[in-house]
Amino acid sequence: AQKITQTQPGMFVQEKEAVTLDCTYDTSDPSYGLFWYKQPSSGEMIFLIYQGSYDQQNATEGRYSLNFQKARKSANLVISASQLGDSAMYFCAMREGRNTGNQFYFGTGTSLTVIP
C-alpha cells in the first residue's frame, strides 16, 4: 500500500481564494510526522509545514495550515489567500517513528495553478 496518497494531480484556484490540497497516509506506527513541501518550477524543494502525530492542535505557518484528521489518516494542506507565487507542485511526506533511521515517504504531488 502507498504510504502517502495525493489524489489531486492538478488543482486550480482563483487568486485570493483559499485552496485545500489533499493528503492521506498509511502507517501503523503511533509516532510519525507529516510534512508539506513546495516545489516551484525552478526546482528547489521548500519546506512549508510540519505536524507531529501527538500534536493536539493543527499546525499553522502564515498562510499555510494543516488540517490534521488522525482518525481518517488525512493531513490536508490549506493555503489561504492564494497568491500567484503559490503556483507550484506540492508534496506531502511522512516520517514514521522517532529513529534517525526512518526514511521519509513522499506522495506523487499536486500541481497547483493560481489564476489571476
Next chain:
Amino acid sequence: DSGVTQTPKHLITATGQRVTLRCSPRSGDLSVYWYQQSLDQGLQFLIQYYNGEERAKGNILERFSAQQFPDLHSELNLSSLELGDSALYFCASSVGGPSGVTYEQYFGPGTRLTVT
C-alpha cells in the same frame, strides 16, 4: 536559501560513465538524505546517513553508492550510468539529534543529471 549546497548544478554525461554528486548539509545538521526525482518515478528516497554512518536505505541501485565524511558532507556516486538514470538528484539534511528525533528536512537545489 535552505543552507544545503549541492554541486554541480548540472551534469551531462554518457552512458556507462561514472559521476559523483556532492552535498554539504546545513550547519549543525547531522543527517543527510539523497533523493532521485524523475518524471515517471516521482521523488524516490535513496539513502540516509547520520553522523557518518548509513542509517536507512531506500530504492538505491547497486550501481549507486554514497558516503558521509567526517566533516559531514556527503557524496553520491553513480556508476555504469544508463539513460534511465537521468533525473534531478536532491540532497536534504536535518538535525537528527542523539535522541533520534528528526523534524523537517531542508533540501538543496538539486543536481540535474542528463545521461546521453
